[in-house]
Amino acid sequence: DEEEGGAAVFESTAADVAGLMGSRGCGAALPEISLISPGLEPPTPQKQKAQLKTGMERQGSAEEEGGSERVKVYLRIRPLTEAEKEKGEEQGCVCVQNEETLMLTAPKNSYNMKSSERGIAPNVHKFTFTQISGPETTQQEFFERTMKEMVGDVLRGENRLLYTYGVTNSGKTYTIQGTGREAGLLPRALVSVFRKLQGRLYGTLDLKPVLCQEVRWLNSSEVRAEEIRRDGLLKETCNPGQSIAETTGYAGEEREALKWKNSSRKEESVVSQNSRLQGGAGVSCDSGIGGISTASCTATQLEDSDSVCLDSDSMSQSAGEGLEEGVRFSVWVSFFEIYNEFLYDLLDAPPSLQPRKRPPLRLCDDRHGNPYVKDLTWVQVRSADEAWKVLRVGRRNQSFASTHLNHNSSRSHSIFSIRILHVHPGSQSEQSTRISELTVCDLAGSERCKDQRSGERMKEANNINTSLHTLGRCISALRHNQNNRSRPPMVVPFRDSKLTRVLQGFFSGRGRSCMVVNINPCASTYDETLQALKFSAIATQLVHGPSTKTRVAYILSLLREPALRASESTLMEEEEEEGSEDEEGDITMFDSEALLRAINVLKREVQRQRQEKEALEASVREQVCGEMMEIITRMENDFSETLETQRALVEERYEDKLNTLQKSLKRFYSQEIEDRDEQIAQLTAELKERRTAGPGEAVGVAPPPEVPSNPDGLRRSQRLASSCSSSSSQVGELNRVRAELDQCRAELLEKTQELRRYQGLLSLPAPTGTLTASVDRKLEEGQRNLRQLRADLQRLGVDLQAAERACCRNTSGERLRHALTAADDTLAKQDQSLVELQNSLLLVKMDLRKKTESLAQLQAQRPPAAPPAPPARAPAGRGGARSPAARNTPYARVLRSRQPTPPPSPSPLRRRVNY
Numbered sequence: 001d002e003e004e005g006g007a008a009v010f011e012s013t014a015a016d017v018a019g020l021m022g023s024r025g026c027g028a029a030l031p032e033i034s035l036i037s038p039g040l041e042p043p044t045p046q047k048q049k050a051q052l053k054t055g056m057e058r059q060g061s062a063e064e065e066g067g068s069e070r071v072k073v074y075l076r077i078r079p080l081t082e083a084e085k086e087k088g089e090e091q092g093c094v095c096v097q098n099e100e101t102l103m104l105t106a107p108k109n110s111y112n113m114k115s116s117e118r119g120i121a122p123n124v125h126k127f128t129f130t131q132i133s134g135p136e137t138t139q140q141e142f143f144e145r146t147m148k149e150m151v152g153d154v155l156r157g158e159n160r161l162l163y164t165y166g167v168t169n170s171g172k173t174y175t176i177q178g179t180g181r182e183a184g185l186l187p188r189a190l191v192s193v194f195r196k197l198q199g200r201l202y203g204t205l206d207l208k209p210v211l212c213q214e215v216r217w218l219n220s221s222e223v224r225a226e227e228i229r230r231d232g233l234l235k236e237t238c239n240p241g242q243s244i245a246e247t248t249g250y251a252g253e254e255r256e257a258l259k260w261k262n263s264s265r266k267e268e269s270v271v272s273q274n275s276r277l278q279g280g281a282g283v284s285c286d287s288g289i290g291g292i293s294t295a296s297c298t299a300t301q302l303e304d305s306d307s308v309c310l311d312s313d314s315m316s317q318s319a320g321e322g323l324e325e326g327v328r329f330s331v332w333v334s335f336f337e338i339y340n341e342f343l344y345d346l347l348d349a350p351p352s353l354q355p356r357k358r359p360p361l362r363l364c365d366d367r368h369g370n371p372y373v374k375d376l377t378w379v380q381v382r383s384a385d386e387a388w389k390v391l392r393v394g395r396r397n398q399s400f401a402s403t404h405l406n407h408n409s410s411r412s413h414s415i416f417s418i419r420i421l422h423v424h425p426g427s428q429s430e431q432s433t434r435i436s437e438l439t440v441c442d443l444a445g446s447e448r449c450k451d452q453r454s455g456e457r458m459k460e461a462n463n464i465n466t467s468l469h470t471l472g473r474c475i476s477a478l479r480h481n482q483n484n485r486s487r488p489p490m491v492v493p494f495r496d497s498k499l500t501r502v503l504q505g506f507f508s509g510r511g512r513s514c515m516v517v518n519i520n521p522c523a524s525t526y527d528e529t530l531q532a533l534k535f536s537a538i539a540t541q542l543v544h545g546p547s548t549k550t551r552v553a554y555i556l557s558l559l560r561e562p563a564l565r566a567s568e569s570t571l572m573e574e575e576e577e578e579g580s581e582d583e584e585g586d587i588t589m590f591d592s593e594a595l596l597r598a599i600n601v602l603k604r605e606v607q608r609q610r611q612e613k614e615a616l617e618a619s620v621r622e623q624v625c626g627e628m629m630e631i632i633t634r635m636e637n638d639f640s641e642t643l644e645t646q647r648a649l650v651e652e653r654y655e656d657k658l659n660t661l662q663k664s665l666k667r668f669y670s671q672e673i674e675d676r677d678e679q680i681a682q683l684t685a686e687l688k689e690r691r692t693a694g695p696g697e698a699v700g701v702a703p704p705p706e707v708p709s710n711p712d713g714l715r716r717s718q719r720l721a722s723s724c725s726s727s728s729s730q731v732g733e734l735n736r737v738r739a740e741l742d743q744c745r746a747e748l749l750e751k752t753q754e755l756r757r758y759q760g761l762l763s764l765p766a767p768t769g770t771l772t773a774s775v776d777r778k779l780e781e782g783q784r785n786l787r788q789l790r791a792d793l794q795r796l797g798v799d800l801q802a803a804e805r806a807c808c809r810n811t812s813g814e815r816l817r818h819a820l821t822a823a824d825d826t827l828a829k830q831d832q833s834l835v836e837l838q839n840s841l842l843l844v845k846m847d848l849r850k851k852t853e854s855l856a857q858l859q860a861q862r863p864p865a866a867p868p869a870p871p872a873r874a875p876a877g878r879g880g881a882r883s884p885a886a887r888n889t890p891y892a893r894v895l896r897s898r899q900p901t902p903p904p905s906p907s908p909l910r911r912r913v914n915y
């Protein structure tokens with residue numbers, strides 16, 4: 001179903017028609033009736049009559065307005081056959097409300113009714129058409145309503161297309177060609193054309209339509225070839241044993257032609273001249289209806305004389321009506337079909353050949369991009385009878401097959417074209433021509449593929465449905481473009497099927513189209529009929545585009561025409577490249593009134609085009625601005641999204657790194673602190689021990705334990721270094737701090753070792769009380785400094801953690817730098833503490849030196865007979881082996897005082913040694 005919002009197609013108008021049908025009572029969302037009607041107000045019959053009356057004026061004004069007239073869509077309902085009635089096909093599902101409105105009610109077994117029962121579709125549909133023709137409408141009446149006006153337009157130089165659309169077995173072929181005594185639109189149109197051209201035919205065969213809308217002059221040999229071909233074709237139908245009526249049953253139409261021929265003797269004289277040119281070949285056929293009026297034909301026609309549609313009075317009145325003065329007309333016809341997406345010439349192929357064996361025709365574009373069927377047979381006809389014969393030949397070649405719905409179903413789209421060459425008076429070299437065309441297209445019927453059992457029928461049905469679907473898409477796209485002029489136009493998919501490509505010109509301003517929708521009232525095909533009607537509802541909304549014939553090129557060509565050599569306007573395709581721009585002729589030769597008229601038309605055209613371009617420019621500008629804004633906004637959003645993602649990623653990455661760093665640092669510092677605590681505790685314990693043991697016992701004291709090298713710690717720092725080396729500059733700063741800390745630690749270790757050395761020295765005998773007190777003081781000071789150092793290290797750790805937290809919270813380098821500066825300060829303080837410690841140790845060293853000197857002096861004052869002094873670090877038990885004399889010397893006393901047992905208190909030592 002159509003999705004367009006702006007149009008009234010398929011619009012629910014339940015509110016409007018509620019009075020007619022009643023509502024569901026339960027406030028159901030779905031309407032019971034869907035109104036399917038043109039978006040614009042359709043013309044009333046009165047309006048149509050007025051339009052018909054005004055004739056050319058109406059035509060002119062419509063074109064000047066730029067073509068705002070809507071496409072006409074006629075509906076024809078065929079009667080039910082007896083067999084169908086017996087089958088119960090008549091269920092009242094098709095109801096004509098008035099000349100324009102049709103109401104469809106879903107029969108009980110239809111898909112539509114099932115959908116309606118499920119509440120997903122309405123079961124009543126209302127459609128509006130240009131005019132509805134019921135089952136009782138005769139062929140003549142239908143012709144009057146539809147084709148008659150078109151014939152007049154074509155003879156005035158316009159291009160027209162009439163095509164039938166509908167499901168299979170709905171009466172399309174009947175409408176176009178007719179059966180039996182009921183001639184269809186096409187034979188009637190042919191009769192009408194020749195009736196109007198009575199006495200105005202150009203019988204010479206030297207002008208031929210070529211390409212899309214061009215005319216070509218033939219040379220004598222080409223004329224001869226054309227005559228032979230034409231005679232051969234017409235002879236095919238002149239089988240003496242077979243009358244027209246017997247073959248086709250178009251007796252009524254033949255009778256029309258006969259009547260018209262009998263009343264137009266002048267025309268025969270023209271045709272007779274041409275027959276003479278043909279050297280007598282096929283004279284009996286070429287001389288019009290008289291030529292084929294064999295006894296049997298005439299008899300049949302005379303028998304049917306009661307049902308003649310046109311009487312001679314009306315014909316004589318209408319002959320020559322509305323035709324340009326002095327212009328003569330040459331009528332050419334062609335007939336081809338589109339079968340399984342291949343084009344076949346119906347006038348060229350022997351009927352015995354199957355469609356697939358016939359050579360297909362090519363569809364080409366001329367230099368203006370207009371499609372035309374290459375090598376298509378065009379036959380000049382000089383009477384309705386000849387045209388009718390050509391139609392019969394083509395019909396014999398057409399693809400028909402018996403389907404379950406129609407025993408004689410068209411399996412192809414057949415296209416019959418009548419081209420009228422308007423030959424202006426003058427000698428041949430001065431003659432110029434225009435061309436107009438009436439195309440009648442009998443479309444194959446849409447059908448359900450599943451109903452087709454045979455493979456060939458199935459393939460045909462597929463191709464038929466596809467091409468009809470493409471036609472529907474083209475019409476939808478055209479309507480969309482017309483309804484949304486401010487928006488960029490949709491591409492109309494003309495090229496998606498051969499059918500739409502062939503008909504393209506009639507939808508693109510080269511002419512006008514008119515649609516006949518055929519339906520049958522059978523309940524069994526209700527769903528298909530509904531779809532066909534929905535499709536046609538879209539077509540009713542189409543407006544004819546501005547005719548290309550109002551365009552500047554056309555007007556200029558009109559002005560140029562008399563001055564141009566006719567042959568130059570009918571060049572072959574190959575010669576057309578050369579062009580003829582520089583041969584426009586002398587415009588001073590034109591009639592001033594014609595020039596003024598042309599100027600007015602040109603002015604209006606310029607104004608129209610200017611308005612069109614301005615509107616287009618405005619809409620293009622608006623669209624470009626809108627699209628640019630959209631793009632910019634999209635880019636902005638994209639950038640900010642990317643930025644956010646990047647930021648989140650970087651933050652996450654650095655957070656991870658900082659966490660790792662934090663953990664490593666924490667581990668490292670806690671380990672360091674533990675180690676230091678251990679060392680300090682050890683040192684303190686040792687010092688206490690020394691203090692309690694006294695100076696004499698220092699000899700036996702084991703050296704202080706070495707500060708254990710901490711491989712774990714080093715490894716940790718190495719890991720830390722490796723983890724930090726890849727980080728950014730902030731982490732580099734942290735590394736630097738850590739390196740400094742390592743350095744500090746190394747220095748600390750060194751100092752500690754030095755301190756221990758001095759402690760070892762302190763264990764030398766005979767320290768004086770002052771020296772010991774001083775050393776104790778210094779050591780206490782050193783311990784304090786160590787404690788201070790430890791506190792500093794802890795603070796530094798805290799500071800570093802704070803710095804890390806600062807890094808986590810805010811990636812800004814500034815804050816990190818602050819934190820690192822604070823860490824630097826702490827380090828500086830630590831350095832200072834270390835210097836102080838160093839100074840203290842120096843003092844200790846100096847004291848020790850003094851002490852050593854004192855000891856040396858003491859030794860010097862000792863009597864020479866005295867035994868040598870025992871080593872400073874003699875084992876504790878060795879004191880027992882000394883001599884009694886040695887035991888009484890002051891040095892021995894000092895040594896004794898340092899021995900662990902009995903533990904002497906420092907105060908007696910200080911009392912005995914006096915510095």
Ligand SMILES: Nc1ncnc2c1ncn2[C@@H]1O[C@H](COP(=O)(O)OP(=O)(O)OP(=O)(O)O)[C@@H](O)[C@H]1O
Nearest residue numbers: 078079168169170171172173174406409410444445
């Ligand atoms: N208006 C009418 N009056 C009387 N009989 C009709 C009318 N329209 C159609 N018929 C008959 O209905 C039958 C089917 O018509 P027709 O073959 O024209 O259908 P179709 O739409 O061309 O089918 P298909 O698409 O299969 O070719 C024919 O027997 C035809 O004579």
